[in-house]
Amino acid sequence: MIVIDGSMGEGGGQVLRSSLSLSAVTGQPVRISNVRGRRPRPGLLRQHLTALLAAQQICDGHVTGAALGSREVTFRPGTVRAGEYSFSVGTAGSTSLVLQTVLPVLLHADGPSKITLRGGTHSPSSPSFDFLTTAYFPALRAIGxxxxxxxxxxxxxxxxGGEIEIDILPTGERRALVLEERGYEIxxxxECVISNLSRHxxxxxxxxxxxxxxxxxxxxxxxxxxxTGPGNVLCADLEFANITAHFTEFGVQGVSSEKVASNLSKAAGTFLESSATVTPHLTDQLLLPMALAKGGFLTTLGPNLHAQTNAEVIGRFLDRRITFEKGSNCFNCVVGSA
Structure with a gap:
């Protein structure tokens, strides 16, 4: 059994999600202690519990510690089963983070699947649905x-109160993802999405x-x-020949519209001033599917703590070595054999 310290690296839900995905795909049981050990409220929150129970259902696994607030989880995977699944996170718990757990598993199932997820689709500190469709899914399709x-x-x-549906069709033709250059700008x-708020x-x-x-x-x-409630999200898409970079900033009570726009502009502007092909958030998301396929190469502004932690967790399950090497104005990321 692989033992993972949930307080390692960024010490949040990423450790749990990646561990569950890799356990289900590889068939190796895992014990995760100190779940979300570096967070103000450690242990399983609703979205983490939903991800755990979803992984259990998809691979007919055996779980201990499946309760809100639990700080230790044991997961023994069974056989991954393709099919139609529906999971509800409740309130505004992130649907995209639950998807992050089960998608790599169903991509390695023996047939097509469909997932319906209910909960938060646009929540701070998690990938928005727009990020998935604009940046993440196209990169996955490039892998195969x-x-x-x-x-x-x-x-x-x-x-x-949101709902998303995801269609998954596994394929045996997986490729290395190589993103050395953005290509010409297109x-x-x-886009600014508002719900129950003034157009001003x-x-x-x-x-x-x-x-x-x-x-x-x-x-x-x-x-x-x-x-169901008010909402405001500002999105920027920078489309190049080889990649589309997506940036999101959420409007929250007490933060001016000008500050929201300034934060988004700063992040997008920093990316444009570099030669990076992939944003830091997308880098973090791509490491696991790249490692489960044939690896690859990309450039990024810098390995955030999520990406570094993800790389360490992946190394516990797979014969993969993930390195970040500083270049002139960005980092080269290589996902290769150990």
């Missing part, structure tokens, strides 16, 4: 994985971010949606 998704209902923090786009908020955010990132008026869009 076949995955697509639909957003049925928006679920903003803190009300939640477009820059801004969106106009202010688009104005500030559009000017800072040199995005023309006709590439700025306001999208109004109705959800």
């Amino acid at each position: 994985y076949r995955v697509d998704g639909r957003l049925n209902h928006y679920g903003f923090f803190p009300a939640g 477009s820059r786009r801004l 908020i969106a106009k202010r955010e688009l104005g500030v971010a559009g000017s800072a990132l040199n995005i023309p008026e006709d590439a700025r869009q306001i999208t109004e949606r109705h959800s």
Whole structure:
């Protein structure tokens, strides 16, 4: 049995999610102690418990410690089963983080699957649904994985109430992901999504971010949606020949529209000033599917603590070595054999 200290590295839910995914795919049982040991509220929260129970159901596994607040979990995987699954996180717990756990597993099943997830679709500190469809899924398809998704209902923090559907069709033809250059720039786009809020908020955010990132008026869009509670998310897509970089900033109570737009512009501007092909958040997300396929190479602004922790967890299960080497204005990331 592989033993993982859940307080290692960033010490959050990433350790749990990657451990569960890798355990289910490789068939190696795992014990995770000190679950989310570096967080103010350690132990399993609702979205982590949902991910654990989802992994258990998909591979007919045996679990101990499956309770809210639990700080130690044991997971013994069985046989992965393709099929239709539905999981509800409740409130605004992140659907994308539950998906992060079960998607790598079902990508290695023996047939197509469909997952319906209910909860938060646009929540701070987790990938938004837009990130999945614009940046993450296209990269997975470049590896050879076949995955697509639909957003049925928006679920903003803190009300939640969202729903997404994901279609997964495994394939045996997996390739190394090699992203050495972005390629020529195709477009820059801004979208501000608001729910139960004034359009004036969106106009202010688009104005500030559009000017800072040199995005023309006709590439700025306001999208109004109705959800369980109010919500505001500002997104920037920088499309290049080989990759699309996606940036998200959420509006929260007490933070001005101008500050929201400034934060997004700063992150996107830093990326544009570098030669990186992949954003730090996408780097973190891609390490596990790359390691489960044929590895690869990409460049990124820098390995955040999530990525470094993910690399360490992957090394406990797979014969893979993940390295980050500093270049002139970004880092080279290599996922290769140990």
